[in-house]
Amino acid sequence: MDNFLSLRGLCKAYDDSKKGKLIALDEFSINIAEGCFAALLGPSGSGKSTLLEILAGLTPPDEGRIFFQNRDITCLAPEQRKFSLVFQSYALFPNLTVLDNIAYGLGGPGWNKTSRMNRALELVAVTSLEGLEHRYPHELSGGQQQRTALARALAPHPRLLLLDEPLSALDAQVRRELGLKLRHIQRETGVTTLLVTHDQEEALALSDLVILMEQGKIIQAGSPEEIYSRPNSRFSADFVGHMNTIELPAVNSGRLFGLRYEDVEILIPTEQTLARPEVQVGRVEHCALMGAFYRLEILLNDFSTSIQADVARSADKELLKVGAIVVAAFPSEHRLQLNEL
Amino acid sequence: MIGKVFQKLPLWAAMVFLAIALVYPLATLAAASLELGSGSFGIDNFVAFFQTPSLFKIFSNSLVLGAVVTAVTTGLAFFPSYAAARTRAFSRGAIYVLCLLPLFAPSFFPSLGLIILLGPQGPWGGLIPGGLIGPWGIVMGEVIYTLPHAVIILTACLRDIDPKLYAAARSLGAGPWRCLLTITLPAAFHGFISSAMVVFLLTITDFGVPKVLGGSYSVLATEVYKQVIGQHNLSMGATISLVMLLPALAAFGMDYLARKRRRHGWAAWAEPAIARKQDLFFTLAGWAVAALPLAVMATAVWSSFISFWPYDLTFTMLNYSFNDSIYGLSPIFNSLKLAMAVSLCGTCLIFTSAYVLERQTVPRLISRAYRLLAIMPMCIPGAALGLAYILAFNHLDGLPDWFYGSMLILVLNSIVHFYSLPHLTSSASLSGLDPNYENVGRTLGRPIWTTFLKVVLPMRIATVLEAAFYLFVSAMTTVSAVVFIYTPDMIPASVASLQASDAGQVAEAAAMGTLIMAASLILRCLIKIWRNIFLPEYENR
Numbered sequence: 001m002d003n004f005l006s007l008r009g010l011c012k013a014y015d016d017s018k019k020g021k022l023i024a025l026d027e028f029s030i031n032i033a034e035g036c037f038a039a040l041l042g043p044s045g046s047g048k049s050t051l052l053e054i055l056a057g058l059t060p061p062d063e064g065r066i067f068f069q070n071r072d073i074t075c076l077a078p079e080q081r082k083f084s085l086v087f088q089s090y091a092l093f094p095n096l097t098v099l100d101n102i103a104y105g106l107g108g109p110g111w112n113k114t115s116r117m118n119r120a121l122e123l124v125a126v127t128s129l130e131g132l133e134h135r136y137p138h139e140l141s142g143g144q145q146q147r148t149a150l151a152r153a154l155a156p157h158p159r160l161l162l163l164d165e166p167l168s169a170l171d172a173q174v175r176r177e178l179g180l181k182l183r184h185i186q187r188e189t190g191v192t193t194l195l196v197t198h199d200q201e202e203a204l205a206l207s208d209l210v211i212l213m214e215q216g217k218i219i220q221a222g223s224p225e226e227i228y229s230r231p232n233s234r235f236s237a238d239f240v241g242h243m244n245t246i247e248l249p250a251v252n253s254g255r256l257f258g259l260r261y262e263d264v265e266i267l268i269p270t271e272q273t274l275a276r277p278e279v280q281v282g283r284v285e286h287c288a289l290m291g292a293f294y295r296l297e298i299l300l301n302d303f304s305t306s307i308q309a310d311v312a313r314s315a316d317k318e319l320l321k322v323g324a325i326v327v328a329a330f331p332s333e334h335r336l337q338l339n340e341l
Numbered sequence: 342m343i344g345k346v347f348q349k350l351p352l353w354a355a356m357v358f359l360a361i362a363l364v365y366p367l368a369t370l371a372a373a374s375l376e377l378g379s380g381s382f383g384i385d386n387f388v389a390f391f392q393t394p395s396l397f398k399i400f401s402n403s404l405v406l407g408a409v410v411t412a413v414t415t416g417l418a419f420f421p422s423y424a425a426a427r428t429r430a431f432s433r434g435a436i437y438v439l440c441l442l443p444l445f446a447p448s449f450f451p452s453l454g455l456i457i458l459l460g461p462q463g464p465w466g467g468l469i470p471g472g473l474i475g476p477w478g479i480v481m482g483e484v485i486y487t488l489p490h491a492v493i494i495l496t497a498c499l500r501d502i503d504p505k506l507y508a509a510a511r512s513l514g515a516g517p518w519r520c521l522l523t524i525t526l527p528a529a530f531h532g533f534i535s536s537a538m539v540v541f542l543l544t545i546t547d548f549g550v551p552k553v554l555g556g557s558y559s560v561l562a563t564e565v566y567k568q569v570i571g572q573h574n575l576s577m578g579a580t581i582s583l584v585m586l587l588p589a590l591a592a593f594g595m596d597y598l599a600r601k602r603r604r605h606g607w608a609a610w611a612e613p614a615i616a617r618k619q620d621l622f623f624t625l626a627g628w629a630v631a632a633l634p635l636a637v638m639a640t641a642v643w644s645s646f647i648s649f650w651p652y653d654l655t656f657t658m659l660n661y662s663f664n665d666s667i668y669g670l671s672p673i674f675n676s677l678k679l680a681m682a683v684s685l686c687g688t689c690l691i692f693t694s695a696y697v698l699e700r701q702t703v704p705r706l707i708s709r710a711y712r713l714l715a716i717m718p719m720c721i722p723g724a725a726l727g728l729a730y731i732l733a734f735n736h737l738d739g740l741p742d743w744f745y746g747s748m749l750i751l752v753l754n755s756i757v758h759f760y761s762l763p764h765l766t767s768s769a770s771l772s773g774l775d776p777n778y779e780n781v782g783r784t785l786g787r788p789i790w791t792t793f794l795k796v797v798l799p800m801r802i803a804t805v806l807e808a809a810f811y812l813f814v815s816a817m818t819t820v821s822a823v824v825f826i827y828t829p830d831m832i833p834a835s836v837a838s839l840q841a842s843d844a845g846q847v848a849e850a851a852a853m854g855t856l857i858m859a860a861s862l863i864l865r866c867l868i869k870i871w872r873n874i875f876l877p878e879y880e881n882r
Contacts, residue, residue, distance in 0.1 A: 056784050078783040085784040091777035095799045104795075105785025156785055 003070050004034040004192065005160065010064035012050050012216075024050040026216035028064070032194065032209070037186050039195045039207035043239070047216040048196040052162050055194070056085045068159070083160040084153035088168060090145050092137040098148050099124065099133040105156035123151035126185060143174040150182070154189060161186070161193040167202060179206055200240045204228060212236055234258070237336055244307045245338065248300070251278045251330055258336035264309035265329040266296060266319055273327045282307070284324045289313075294320055298328060348789060349701060351693035352711065358690065359714045359760070362753045366729035367721070373732050374579035386580035396564070396581070403561040404588060406476060407545045410483040415537045417484065417630050418491035424627035425492075426499035427525060427613050431624045439631040440492040442638055443485055445861040447818040447835040449549030450854040452482035453847055454637030456553070457644045462651050478554030483544045485634050490543060491536040498532025499525065504611035517616035531599045538596035542589055546722035548821035549835075553842050561585045562821060565724040569825065575732065582725035593720035642858075645851035660852040665841070668829070672837035673856045679751055679833055680816040680860075687756040687763065688809040695767035696793065700779060719761035723821025730754050730826045746828040758822050759815040763808035770804040771797070806868055814861045 012025040024047040032038050040048045053059040055066065057078035066074045073081060084105070093101055103120040111119075124133055127147040137145055146166060153161060166182070167175045183206045186193050197203050203210050204224040211221045212235075220227060220236045231237035234245075237258050244264065247256040267273040269281065282298040285306070293310045296319070300307065307328065311319060319326055346353075375382045390396050418440075424430040425437040443451055459465050459473045459481075469477050502525065510520050548562040555563060561581055569578035644650055648657045663669050698708055718726070734745050744750060774797065782792035798805070820835045827836055838853035 056780070058780050058783070078780070079786050079788060081784070082786065083784060085780070087777045087781065089775055089777065091775045091781045093778065093781075093796045095796060104782070105787060107787055107791070152781075152785070162784075 005032040006067040008065045011062045023216050035190050037193045037207045038209040039203035040211050041203040042213040046214050057081050084158035085162040086149050086153045088165040090149040097134050102151045123155050127151040142170050161191045163195045256338045258338050261308045262310040263334035267327040269327045279329045287320050349697050352697040355694035362757045366733035369733040370729035374583050376576050399559045399564050403545050407541045410544045411537050411541045414484050414487045414491050414540045420626040421630045422495035424623040426496045428623045429620050436627040436631045439635050441489040442634045444489045446858040448486045449553040451485040451637040452553045453851045454641035457640050474556035475558045482550035482554045487540040487543050494536040495532050500610050502528045517619040534599035538592040541592045562724050585722045589720045641851045642855050645855045660848045665846050672832050672834040675831050676834035680813045682752045683755045683816040684809045684813040687812040691763045692767045699771040715764040716761045727822035727825030755816045817857050
């Protein structure tokens with residue numbers, strides 16, 4: 001199983017007239033298991049899209065090999081790989097209807113008119129595009145276009161599905177729905193999928209395996225839970241979820257530590273709370289409703305450390321007033337010892 | 342590997358074509374201009390040109406005429422362009438179309454109308470001090486000939502202005518005239534420069550109008566012809582045609598800079614707001630300008646149906662039997678053959694190589710070299726190109742005798758001559774498509790050529806038709822280059838018409854010109870009808 005798709009030491013650099021060599025991939029190696037939904041997460045310019053292009057065969061790597069089911073496919077032409085790629089722009093063919101777009105990859109031997117049509121209609125059903133078969137792409141909404149692109153990619157039974165930021169052009173609501181739909185379709189078809197995204201929520205919510213990368217290198221790879229709760233580096237902790245970095249003489253023995261916004265405890269100052277160890281008094285500088293919770297900005301009483309804390313909507317309204325004096329506690333079990341990373 | 346080379350075949354073919362049909366003749370031309378007879382070389386011809394007062398006078402004639410025509414045409418073109426692009430002027434579509442009329446006929450065709458109206462025998466013959474024949478006539482003829490080019494460029498530029506700017510200005514209390522002064526004119530600056538340079542380029546390289554209306558007044562293009570055909574002084578002809586390249590190159594360079602600095606607005610065009618006084622003004626001004634080409638061209642067409650102007654104004658079809666010409670009706674068929682060959686071969690070559698250039702990975706050096714070669718013909722005067730072909734292909738050792746003097750040489754010459762514009766529009770429209778179509782196709786197991794045929798070509802069929810039409814009309818109407826290399830059994834209609842006018846047979850000249858225009862207009866209508874019937878739904882995007 002481990003040898004389904006295996007990338008070994010991929011390197012790729014681009015020539016840039018201004019900055020000299022631009023390194024997109026640097027000794028990139030990973031194994032992806034069959035049927036897995038992997039998310040490649042990283043900031044823009046971290047080499048994610050380059051990796052997809054190399055996998056699809058559209059760009060040759062400078063160094064390294066790609067093995068698929070133990071066969072070296074590094075030099076195989078894209079037409080022969082059967083790795084479907086969904087582009088960020090979708091690149092739907094504007095002169096073809098939804099159905100013709102979906103049937104585009106169903107050419108060559110093994111397909112006849114009926115089997116093509118049946119397969120295309122099957123995909124229409126899978127992606128819930130019924131009733132839109134004869135529309136042109138410009139007559140579809142963004143979400144429908146996205147589903148058409150997905151159906152087109154899935155139609156020829158790809159051995160690997162590559163998705164380049166497939167949801168980034170959609171608005172928040174559609175994005176959430178389509179994300180779940182995508183995961184559902186992936187489970188149903190069982191196609192091994194590699195999703196590229198810069199959206200941490202998308203990566204955490206959809207995938208089995210998150211590969212966090214920066215500047216062409218893998219920073220951390222693991223299950224979403226692992227990445228979120230046990231970040232192996234400051235970059236991981238910062239990029240996935242929000243984190244305060246705190247260095248106070250009276251807390252954590254004066255050593256630097258990280259604490260996620262939702263893990264900061266905000267309490268009303270009472271004799272009891274003030275008596276707890278390692279607490280700090282602070283003043284609420286700003287309070288914003290983020291939807292399910294409030295995000296407070298608190299200036300601590302050293303008058304230089306400012307922290308953010310997420311508190312539930314059910315919290316005492318006294319805590320939410322700007323100017324309120326509160327007590328902040330930093331539960332030691334949630335602290336990330338950044339010096340050790 | 343072989344497949345990859347094969348995919349790029351059109352580009353290689355185009356490079357070879359341009360090397361043989363453009364670079365080689367031009368190199369021969371340059372060599373000839375440096376030749377001093379008896380095998381020695383030097384720049385003495387150029388020194389002689391600038392030191393001979395009569396020749397230098399011709400150089401300054403051309404520059405002055407070019408400057409005057411540029412100022413007049415660009416100024417006039419603004420009114421119909423603004424009316425069509427930025428007002429609700431009455432019948433603004435008709436104004437625009439009428440201004441384009443001269444495109445469909447040879448450059449000197451409107452001049453035939455001018456002769457009828459303003460010539461020595463015309464009803465208003467006394468209006469022009471010094472008579473029509475001479476610099477005044479050339480200016481008028483060139484203004485009408487260059488008007489459509491200026492109108493096309495200016496209108497496109499004016500339509501590009503973001504309509505939100507006008508909405509913003511109006512919300513701040515600016516009226517339509519203040520909008521015109523503070524938004525339109527500054528935004529159209531690059532369009533003015535661009536159209537001025539194109540007009541200048543066309544004027545100094547044009548051969549037809551000065552031939553018909555110049556009389557004894559010489560300009561560079563006609564002087565090349567005189568030196569070569571009249572005096573058989575090929576090396577002086579070569580020198581003059583290269584001198585002509587200097588102002589042409591300067592104009593081309595300025596136009597290039599203007600285009601480069603132009604920012605493309607991606608805003609959609611919107612119907613302009615109603616401004617009654619301004620709309621009325623531009624309706625009148627637009628029609629006043631559009632009436633010029635309409636009047637002279639209608640006069641020219643009318644004169645082709647007249648027995649013996651100005652004495653016998655009865656209607657006749659006799660001029661269309663071309664009894665006074667030794668060629669009869671054959672030139673129009675030669676021209677149709679030529680134009681179809683140029684249009685078909687040129688479009689295939691130019692569009693497919695633009696496809697390779699824009700949508701496949703080509704080494705940067707190759708793509709730069711090709712782009713440079715492809716825009717070069719734009720600034721090469723027709724006379725230089727025609728003369729270059731005589732020097733390169735006449736009596737060339739190893740070349741079969743039939744080549745020089747065959748239709749093939751005219752076809753090659755015309756494709757090269759009009760290569761640039763279809764290349765620029767093809768490459769712009771192909772690079773405007775989503776760059777990933779072919780990649781999607783490939784990851785779905787479909788080769789590049791499938792995607793080219795199934796997606797790219799249907800998406801860009803309009804560009805292909807425009808290119809084919811442009812090449813057809815250009816080959817039908819051109820004079821300046823082919824006048825050097827035609828032979829009597831394949832004389833094109835435009836040259837025959839010019840010869841008739843030279844021989845004083847204005848009516849037959851007008852008749853031949855009318856046939857050329859009719860052929861171009863019929864093709865235009867056919868394309869229009871075809872597109873209205875088969876207008877694919879996706880083009881409504």
